[in-house]
Amino acid sequence: MIPQIKKVCCIGAGYVGGPTMAVMAKHCDKLEINVVDMDSRKIKLWNSKNLDDLPIYEPELSEIIGECRNKNLYFSTDIKKHISEADMIFISVNTPTKQKGIGAGQASDLKWIESCARQIGSYALGHTIVVERSTLPVKTAETIKSILEVHTVSIDNDKKDYKEFSILSNPEFLAEGTAIKNLENPDRVLIGGEEEEAISALKLIYKNWVHDHKILTTDLWSSELSKLIANAFLAQRISSINSVSALCELTDSNISDVAKAIGLDTRIGSEFLNAGPGFGGSCFKKDISNLIYICNHYGLNQVADYWEQVILINEWQQKRITKIIVEKLYGTISEKKITVLGFAFKPNTNDTRESPSINVCKDLLEEGCILSIYDPKVKKEQIENALEIQNISNNLDSRKINNIIFANTIEEAVMDSDAVIVLTDWDHFYNLDFKKINSLMRAPSWLFDTRNTIDSDQAKLCGFNVWKLGEGK
Numbered sequence: 206m207i208p209q210i211k212k213v214c215c216i217g218a219g220y221v222g223g224p225t226m227a228v229m230a231k232h233c234d235k236l237e238i239n240v241v242d243m244d245s246r247k248i249k250l251w252n253s254k255n256l257d258d259l260p261i262y263e264p265e266l267s268e269i270i271g272e273c274r275n276k277n278l279y280f281s282t283d284i285k286k287h288i289s290e291a292d293m294i295f296i297s298v299n300t301p302t303k304q305k306g307i308g309a310g311q312a313s314d315l316k317w318i319e320s321c322a323r324q325i326g327s328y329a330l331g332h333t334i335v336v337e338r339s340t341l342p343v344k345t346a347e348t349i350k351s352i353l354e355v356h357t358v359s360i361d362n363d364k365k366d367y368k369e370f371s372i373l374s375n376p377e378f379l380a381e382g383t384a385i386k387n388l389e390n391p392d393r394v395l396i397g398g399e400e401e402e403a404i405s406a407l408k409l410i411y412k413n414w415v416h417d418h419k420i421l422t423t424d425l426w427s428s429e430l431s432k433l434i435a436n437a438f439l440a441q442r443i444s445s446i447n448s449v450s451a452l453c454e455l456t457d458s459n460i461s462d463v464a465k466a467i468g469l470d471t472r473i474g475s476e477f478l479n480a481g482p483g484f485g486g487s488c489f490k491k492d493i494s495n496l497i498y499i500c501n502h503y504g505l506n507q508v509a510d511y512w513e514q515v516i517l518i519n520e521w522q523q524k525r526i527t528k529i530i531v532e533k534l535y536g537t538i539s540e541k542k543i544t545v546l547g548f549a550f551k552p553n554t555n556d557t558r559e560s561p562s563i564n565v566c567k568d569l570l571e572e573g574c575i576l577s578i579y580d581p582k583v584k585k586e587q588i589e590n591a592l593e594i595q596n597i598s599n600n601l602d603s604r605k606i607n608n609i610i611f612a613n614t615i616e617e618a619v620m621d622s623d624a625v626i627v628l629t630d631w632d633h634f635y636n637l638d639f640k641k642i643n644s645l646m647r648a649p650s651w652l653f654d655t656r657n658t659i660d661s662d663q664a665k666l667c668g669f670n671v672w673k674l675g676e677g678k
């Protein structure tokens with residue numbers, strides 16, 4: 206018999222755990238929710254008085270934190286206490302791609318998941334429902350189960366402190382920048398599991414704000430796999446449209462028109478057809494790599510090769526952009542100043558993981574230019590980390606460090622630049638003051654738009670040479 210859920214613990218206070226628990230706390234005032242993390246700096250930021258200092262930026266998030274924090278939502282480093290008190294534990298830790306050893310570059314590194322399972326096994330008391338929330342390779346629940354089994358002390362055992370576990374998969378489908386909207390009004394909530402009672406307990410929580418017909422239940426493995434496949438399909442659409450963008454440029458056609466024309470077919474649909482510098486973010490590349498690894502593992506090498514093309518096209522698209530910029534700027538950008546507008550992997554987030562800006566910036570630096578970077582939400586230290594400035598300085602190539610300017614405003618960024626490249630579609634890049642920007646730049650000035658944010662006619666009228674991704678002529 207599973208007791209009524211009163212206390213929830215979420216391990217991992219990152220992009221997934223933070224927003225998910227905030228929305229849950231908002232709608233479930235009877236639940237006490239404790240978000241724990243081993244990173245004390247992060248927890249301190251979640252508890253900061255000034256809501257502008259929260260460790261992640263998401264529209265509408267700070268308002269909910271302001272409303273619920275220290276009422277029914279708490280952030281803490283006391284992992285042991287909150288695991289032991291919880292009736293339900295969400296695992297929302299990071300699962301990056303393995304860097305070394307077997308499966309390096311493809312398989313997920315599950316060391317954080319494993320350590321969570323061990324912590325839960327050691328500290329949990331009574332019956333605990335363990336919910337996989339992070340994206341995980343299919344069959345990860347088996348790993349968690351086998352670790353928890355070692356710690357299980359059944360209720361009919363004479364010992365006082367019994368421990369039993371139920372495992373559920375409840376993958377997140379939130380996209381950064383719209384995380385709160387996605388959580389408030391999800392397309393579906395997926396719950397995979399083997400025990401009806403545990404599934405019902407989690408379903409009951411979601412029913413506080415999600416309609417019954419949107420809550421889908423499956424077995425554990427279908428739920429785990431669905432998450433990988435959803436991301437693989439989304440990424441595949443982006444690689445498909447990006448591959449066509451190159452063809453448009455050579456055939457005097459226009460990628461926006463093509464996307465609109467095909468998207469009106471209801472079987473295709475209009476979403477996720479924006480050509481750009483390739484997909485970034487912590488999920489797409491990691492999940493497809495994972496899928497490739499799993500397919501190869503099961504001997505489905507052709508299937509693995511098929512999905513690998515999605516990643517290869519993504520990488521090719523980024524290289525292609527740098528090549529075009531160099532070609533347009535008379536074959537060399539050495540010592541020219543190039544302004545990059547946007548470093549986050551998409552707008553309305555400060556996340557830079559796998560951002561296309563990283564590869565494009567690295568390639569541009571490699572060509573010897575001076576890079577001036579402006580992003581409204583990404584901090585200088587994040588850019589330095591993403592561009593591995595530390596590694597570069599270890600290699601004593603100080604020229605590259607001196608070649609990056611971190612600007613606080615667009616005007617400061619473009620001063621004396623030869624070219625501006627839009628790499629993230631932040632709202633205000635749709636309304637650039639072309640006249641002013643052009644007057645601050647060195648002529649002939651270039652505008653490279655990889656996100657379809659620029660009105661090229663207007664920009665040309667103000668003196669710019671313009672290149673737009675996916676547009677011929």
Ligand code: UDX
Pocket residue numbers: 377378379380381382436439443476477478479480481482483484485486487488489550551
């Ligand atoms: C994704 C999934 O959308 C989400 O369901 C899952 O839970 C996590 O991974 P996220 O990575 O936050 O979310 O962002 P998403 O909006 O999917 O965008 C990913 C990348 O694709 C971004 O770099 C974005 O700029 C790019 N993209 C998206 C395009 O280039 N074109 C599009 O049409 C859509």
Ligand code: ADP
Pocket residue numbers: 216217218219220221222241242243244247284297298299300317318320321324339487
């Ligand atoms: P995601 O995008 O999946 O949320 P993040 O990196 O933003 O990933 O957040 C994951 C968080 O999980 C990090 O803050 C990390 O410190 C935390 N974490 C990882 N392993 C553990 C663990 N065993 N115990 C507590 N916190 C953990």
